[in-house]
Amino acid sequence: MRYFDLAIILAYLAGITLFGAHFRRGQKNLRDYFLGGRTAPWWAISLSIVSAETSTLTIVGTPALAFGGNMAFLQLVLGYLLARIVISFLFLPHYFRGEMFTAYELMRRRFGEGIRKLTATIFLVTRALAEGVRVFAISLVISIVLGTGEIASIVLITLLTLFYTFEGGMTAVIWTDVVQMTLYVVGAVGSFFVILGKIPGGWDHVVTVAAAAHKFDVFDFRFAWNMEFFSRTYSFWAGLAGGCFLTTASHGTDQLMVQRLLSARNQSQSRAALLASWAVIFVQFTLFLLIGVLLFVYYGDLHLPVPAQRDRIYPEFVWNSLPPGAAGIIVAAILAAAMANLSAALNSLASTTVVDFYRARKKELDEKKSILLARLATVAWGLVLLAIAIGAAQVSKSVLDTGLKIASVPFGALLGVFLLGVLTKKPGQSAAIAGTVAGLGTVLYINFWTPIAWSWYVLIGTTVTFGVGLAASFFEHGK
Numbered sequence: 001m002r003y004f005d006l007a008i009i010l011a012y013l014a015g016i017t018l019f020g021a022h023f024r025r026g027q028k029n030l031r032d033y034f035l036g037g038r039t040a041p042w043w044a045i046s047l048s049i050v051s052a053e054t055s056t057l058t059i060v061g062t063p064a065l066a067f068g069g070n071m072a073f074l075q076l077v078l079g080y081l082l083a084r085i086v087i088s089f090l091f092l093p094h095y096f097r098g099e100m101f102t103a104y105e106l107m108r109r110r111f112g113e114g115i116r117k118l119t120a121t122i123f124l125v126t127r128a129l130a131e132g133v134r135v136f137a138i139s140l141v142i143s144i145v146l147g148t149g150e151i152a153s154i155v156l157i158t159l160l161t162l163f164y165t166f167e168g169g170m171t172a173v174i175w176t177d178v179v180q181m182t183l184y185v186v187g188a189v190g191s192f193f194v195i196l197g198k199i200p201g202g203w204d205h206v207v208t209v210a211a212a213a214h215k216f217d218v219f220d221f222r223f224a225w226n227m228e229f230f231s232r233t234y235s236f237w238a239g240l241a242g243g244c245f246l247t248t249a250s251h252g253t254d255q256l257m258v259q260r261l262l263s264a265r266n267q268s269q270s271r272a273a274l275l276a277s278w279a280v281i282f283v284q285f286t287l288f289l290l291i292g293v294l295l296f297v298y299y300g301d302l303h304l305p306v307p308a309q310r311d312r313i314y315p316e317f318v319w320n321s322l323p324p325g326a327a328g329i330i331v332a333a334i335l336a337a338a339m340a341n342l343s344a345a346l347n348s349l350a351s352t353t354v355v356d357f358y359r360a361r362k363k364e365l366d367e368k369k370s371i372l373l374a375r376l377a378t379v380a381w382g383l384v385l386l387a388i389a390i391g392a393a394q395v396s397k398s399v400l401d402t403g404l405k406i407a408s409v410p411f412g413a414l415l416g417v418f419l420l421g422v423l424t425k426k427p428g429q430s431a432a433i434a435g436t437v438a439g440l441g442t443v444l445y446i447n448f449w450t451p452i453a454w455s456w457y458v459l460i461g462t463t464v465t466f467g468v469g470l471a472a473s474f475f476e477h478g479k
Contacts, residue, residue, distance in 0.1 A: 002324060002327065002328070004324045004325060004328065005319075005324055005325065005327045005328030005331065006328065007328070008325065008328030008329060008332060009328050009331055009332045009335065012183075012332040012335070012336070013156075013157075013160055013332075013335070016160075016164070016176055016179065016180065016336070016339065017160045017161075017163055017164050018164075019164070019175075019176060019179065020163075020164025020165070020167070020168045020172035020173075020175075020176045020343070021163060021164045021167040021168055021172070022167075022168070023167070023168030023169065023171040023172040023175065024167040024168055024169075024172075028367060029367040029370065029371070030101060030354070030355070030367070030370045030371065030374060031099070031101075032169065032171070033169035033170065033370075033371050033374050034101050034169065034170050034259065034347065034350075034351040034354075034355070034374065035101065035170055035259070035262055035263045036169070036170040036171040036173075036174055036263045037171070038262075038263055038264065038265055039171075039265070040171070040174050040175075040263055040264070040265075041265075041269075042264060042265075042269040042270070042272045042273040042276070043273070043276070044174055044175065044178050045174060045260050045261075045263060045264055045269075045270070045273035046272070046273040046274070046276040046277045046280070047177060047178045047181050047182075047277075047280065048173070048174045048177035048178065048181075048260050048344075049251070049257065049260050049261075049273060049274065049277040050181055050277050050280045050281055050284065051177035051178070051180060051181040051337070051340040051341070051344075052177065052256055052257060052260065052340065052341060052344040053250075053257075053277070053281060054181070054184075054281075054284065054337055054340075054341070058284075058285075058288065058337065059184060059188070059288065059314070059333075059334050059337050060137060060311045060312070060314055060315055060334070061137075061311055062285060062288035062289055062291075062292065063288050063289070063291045063292035063295060063313065063314040064292060064310040064311045064313055064314065065289070065292060066215065066288075066289040066290070066291075066292025066293050066296070067292040067293075067295050067296045067299075067306075067310060067313055068310055070214055070215050070216065070217040070218070071215070071216060071217065071218045071286075071289045071290075071293070072217065072218060072219075072220060072239075073285065073289060074218050074239075074282075074285060074286065074289065075218065075219065075220070075236050075238070075239025075240065075243070076238075076239040076242065076243035076246070076455065077239075077243065077278075077281060077282050077285055078239060078240055078243060079239055079240045079241065079242060079243020079244035079245070079246070079247060080243050080244075080247045080278055080281060080282075081278050081282075082240070082243075082244040083243070083244045083245070083246070083247030083248040083251060083252070084247065084251065084274050084275055084277070084278050085275075086244070086248050086252070087248060087251055087252040087274060088271045088274055088275060090252075090422060091252045091253075091418070091422065092261065092267050092270055092271055092274075093267065094106055094422055095258065095261065095262060095267075095270075096266070096267040096270070100262055101259075101262070101351055101355045102120070102255050102258070102259070102351055102352050102355045102356055103119075103123075103252075103253055103254070103255050103258040103259075103418075104116045104117075104119050104120040104123070104255070104352065104356050105355070105356070106418070106421065107119050107417070107418070107421060107432075110421035110422075111421060111427075111428065111429040111432045112428075112429040114429050114433060115417065115429050115432045115433055115436070116356060117356065117357065118433060118436060119253075119414055119417060119436070120255075120352050120356040120357065122410045122413065122414060122436075122440065123254060123255055123352060123410070123414070124349060124352060124353065125410075126406065126407065126409060126410040127254070127255075127256060127345060127348070127349060127407075128345075128349065128381070128384055128385060128388060129388060129406050130406040130407045131341070131342065131345040131385050131388070132385050132387075132388025132389045132391070133388075133389075133406060134338065134341055134342070134345075135154060135157075135158060135338070135342060135385055135386070135388070135389035136154070136389045136390075137311070137338065138153070138154055138157050138335065138338045138389075151390055154386070154389055154390065155386065157335060157338060157339060157342070158342065158382060158385065158386045158389070159382075160339070161339045161342045161343050161346070161382075162346060162378065162379065162382035164176065164343065165342075165343040165346045165347055165378055165382075166375050166378050166379060166382075169347065169374070170259065170263055170347055172343070173340075173343045173344055173347050174260070174263065176339070176340060176343060177340045177343075177344070179336075180333075180336035180337060180339060180340040181336075181337075181340065183329075183332065183333045183336045184333035184334065184336050184337045185284060185287075185333075186329075186333070187329055187330035187332075187333030187334070188284075188287050188288060188291065188330075188333070189287065190326060190329070190330065191291060191314075191317075191318055191322065191326075191330050192287065192290065192291055192294065194321075194322055194323075194326065195291065195294040195295060195298055195317070196294055198298060198321070199294065199297055199298055199301065200301070205297070206293065206294060206297050209296075209297045209300065209301075210293045210296065210297055213296070215293045215296060216293070219236050220236055221236050221237075238453060238455040238456060239455065241456075241459050242453075242455030242456055242457075242458065242459060243455070245411075245412070245415065245458035245459040245462055246407075246408060246411060246455070246458045248415055248458075249411030249412065249414055249415035249458050249462070250407065250411060251274065252415065252418065253411070253414040253415055253418045254348075254411070254414070255348040255349075255351060255352050256344055256345060256348040259344075259347065259348050259351060260273070260344075261273070261274060291314060292313075292314070295313055295314065295317060298317075299313075315331070315334060318330045318331060318334075319331060342385070345381075345385065346378050346381055346382055346385070347378065349377070349378075349381040350374055350375075350377035350378040350381055351374070353377045353380075353381070354370070354373050354374050354377050358373060405447070405454040405457075408443075408454045408455070408457040408458055409440075409443050409444065409447055409457060409461075410440060410443075410461075411457070411458045411461065412439050412440075412442075412443050412457055412458045412459070412460060412461015412462045412463075412464070412465060413435075413436045413437075413439035413440040413443070413461050413462075413465050414436075415458060415461070415462045415465075416435060416436070416439045416461060416462040416463070416464065416465025416466040416469065417432050417435060417436045417439075417465055417466075417469065419462065419466055420432055420435060420465070420466050420469045420470065424470060424473075426470075426473045426474075427469050427470060427472070427473035427476070428473065428476050430472070430476055431469045431470070431472035431473040431475075431476050432469050434468055434469060434472040435464075435465040435466065435467075435468040435469025435470070435472060436465055436469070438464055438465060438468040438469075439461040439462070439464040439465030439466075439468065440461065440465075442460065442461060442464045443457050443460060443461040443464075446460065
């Protein structure tokens with residue numbers, strides 16, 4: 001056991017938990033608990049967006065993608081930029097008309113309670129499943145550090161995160177995100193130079209070996225109207241279209257992200273936070289992919305055995321090869337990403353539960369009781385995510401691909417119905433419900449019975465939802 005590194009990790013866990021919990025002070029109502037009182041500056045929200053967009057899946061999964069393939073994942077990131085532009089000018093003006101707590105209140109305004117509850121339910125179910133996989137990814141790191149796959153390690157991280165989210169609400173989420181994101185980026189930069197220093201010949205040797213193995217390849221422009229084209233997860237066309245639709249859905253209709261945008265002081269600050277976050281995301285993904293390239297050269301030069309589960313390759317290197325102190329800081333950084341994402345999920349799941357279901361039924365609810373319900377909902381979802389994470393131990397494929405695939409299944413239906421709401425006036429609630437059900441059903445069929453890659457799911461689901469909803473509006477009573 002490396003006690004110095006373990007001491008660093010435990011000190012970090014205790015410190016970030018206490019830091020987050022102290023934001024409990026000053027909470028008077030749901031606006032304070034779920035939107036942080038709308039006092040956070042745009043740059044903090046921007047870093048919080050990136051932190052929520054990142055997770056342990058990113059940190060352990062992205063280097064593994066480059067190790068086994070190349071840097072084609074960056075094609076998705078180009079789509080991320082287009083999506084942010086679309087959200088800034090299409091969705092944000094609607095979200096800042098009056099005060100909203102959740103994305104699904106926009107659906108109530110446009111269509112009615114039925115579609116609000118349907119979209120909120122889709123979010124709750126799929127966000128819980130996707131987050132459960134992310135929580136499970138923690139076990140990949142903990143099992144390396146402790147030499148065991150003990151579920152107790154996942155329980156510890158979940159309970160600590162639950163505690164400060166329970167106490168501090170959205171303010172705690174945003175500011176702990178800032179701290180945690182800074183830590184894991186610094187840790188990644190540090191590990192990049194440590195790995196590079198272990199490779200004889202340095203960067204010139206890395207470029208020679210990696211270029212020969214096509215590790216620096218980014219773009220795949222091959223185009224054809226056949227199943228092979230649509231089964232490729234990372235191509236320029238899948239990245240641009242899939243990345244754009246995926247991020248428009250995740251950042252424009254998913255409460256996990258929308259809650260951050262709603263926490264800004266005004267619409268212009270929200271837009272600034274969203275657009276600035278793309279630059280950080282681009283640098284971050286490039287960094288983790290380059291770490292994967294370095295590990296490919298390092299393992300190849302020394303003829304080291306590759307772990308059966310490639311997602312373990314980066315955390316295993318960190319723990320086994322970095323000097324005392326550095327390993328502890330970087331492992332703490334990986335856990336930081338996990339805690340940041342988990343806290344965001346807990347708060348967004350709780351806000352949707354309280355605002356879109358409980359408060360929708362009981363219009364008159366005093367502020368003290370509202371905050372109590374919000375905290376109880378946070379605890380309940382913490383237990384749900386813990387159970388899902390334990391069940392996700394059977395995941396055998398890339399945890400990054402698995403998490404993105406689960407998230408992509410419902411996003412098309414959500415984005416389609418949101419676009420139906422903001423771009424059209426004719427469709428009513430029954431048409432919107434028909435479109436949502438058709439879009440979700442189509443993507444579920446594609447997921448289970450076709451080889452089409454998940455990067456196309458959102459585009460297909462959006463198209464079907466919007467098209468069916470618009471067509472169904474011509475058969476609505478009174479239309």
